[in-house]
Amino acid sequence: MTSGQPLPHSQEPTLTIAQVVERTGLSHDTLRYYEKAGLIQRVGRTTGNQRRYAMADLAWLEFLIRLRETGMSIADMQRFAQLRARGDATVPDRLAMLREHRADLADRIHALRRNAAALDDKIGHYERLLDQPGSDDLT
Amino acid sequence: MTSGQPLPHSQEPTLTIAQVVERTGLSHDTLRYYEKAGLIQRVGRTTGNQRRYAMADLAWLEFLIRLRETGMSIADMQRFAQLRARGDATVPDRLAMLREHRADLADRIHALRRNAAALDDKIGHYERLLDQPGSDDLT
DNA sequence: GTAGAACCTGGAGCGCGCTCCAGGTCAAGC
DNA sequence: GCTTGACCTGGAGCGCGCTCCAGGTTCTAC
Structure with a gap:
């Protein structure tokens, strides 16, 4: 937590969408819906166009889930995500x-x-x- | 509160739908929807078919509102209302x-x-x- | 008696947050 | 190489809890 510079093209482990489903409890469709809605920035892809989630994506998703569970609307989450971006x-x-x-x-x-x-x-x-x-x- | 026999055709004051809207915060449409859905038993009418709510109806509506505010679904409220009936x-x-x-x-x-x-x-x-x-x- | 507001009904429509579908592409194991 | 399952996309559909609408009737005030 000192530098904060995101490592470009790091070899950090990534997760398939199935793994993110398992860890977050969100469905495949909800994950794609959140991405389409701009709640999460376009996630990394393999050369074959399949999603690979970084650990930071997972952390952000977990934060979004908390916002949702506390009753924040999708529209407000979109606003927050845009500010963050x-x-x-x-x-x-x-x-x-x-x-x-x-x-x-x-x-x-x-x-x-x-x-x-x-x-x-x-x-x-x-x-x-x-x-x-x-x-x-x-x- | 001793006998419990509901007084038939009592002269108890009744409320128009507008008065119930004002007191409960529910809309006209929601009140009619709740009645149609069976959440509240068919409410008394004037000879001209306009609704007149008894105080007991109001109390029941307030209880329904509490159930709704605590997250009970309409379907469950229907079940409860049917049991009560x-x-x-x-x-x-x-x-x-x-x-x-x-x-x-x-x-x-x-x-x-x-x-x-x-x-x-x-x-x-x-x-x-x-x-x-x-x-x-x-x- | 009349105007205007309040009320009636059945049924269509809506906003939210997903969920499902069709029709295709990609990846891993044999 | 082939199979099989995981994944892709755009777009339609859904369940919930109302909300709105059209067209008509009733009530209240004057």
Whole structure:
């Protein structure tokens, strides 16, 4: 993590699409869709035009998965990926996006916890109904 | 809340669809869709066939909204609504559904919190990049 | 009585995030 | 060399949860 210069044409190991499917849980189609959508920059190819993913591609995919799992839309991921492709100058914008997303996420987690508490109440209500039946509940 | 016998033809106040829209945040179309889908039993009508929602309908809608906000699918809500329509005998089944949903919810909340922590790490990474620039990051 | 807003119905359409398909090319083992 | 499976592309299709539309009826205010 000191130089940061990406090694050009390094002999770093690469992965076939099947291996990336296995490691990420994304499907072949989703991987191709993400590439077509610009979420991931065009991935390296063999002379026969088959994809070979670098470890950096894998790391980026895993980050995308995290964004998706926390509810970021494809459109926003596209925006983030475009910023990233433009290089270091966009770090402040990317940071701002992540902070906003993080704040949204905090809100959603809080809402879920409130709803979870209300569900617990409802469950308690049903449990009481089972203990003392015959009250003909319609709730 | 002692008898539980639903009052037939009571003079309980009712709400127009516009009032329910206002109170629930659901749209006219969503309310009609939920009724058509069987999520809510056919709601009372005026002689002119316009809907009049009872307060119990409102309470049930609010519960449905909670289920939806916690990620329950329409199909599962349909199952729950059908159980409810079959009366007290299905209380154990409804309780089981709610408990399962609650457990799923707990899992999802935990996953979100883990992802939130990872996002915080990423944000910290970007903040450090901004403090000591020039490292040509592509992450 | 009349205007205009609110409401009704069945059914088509939409945005999202994939998923599937057809028809072909490429690569690895025998 | 041949087979077989993995991979390629562009584009159509799908499931979900609504949302919109057309064309008609009802309600409310004046």
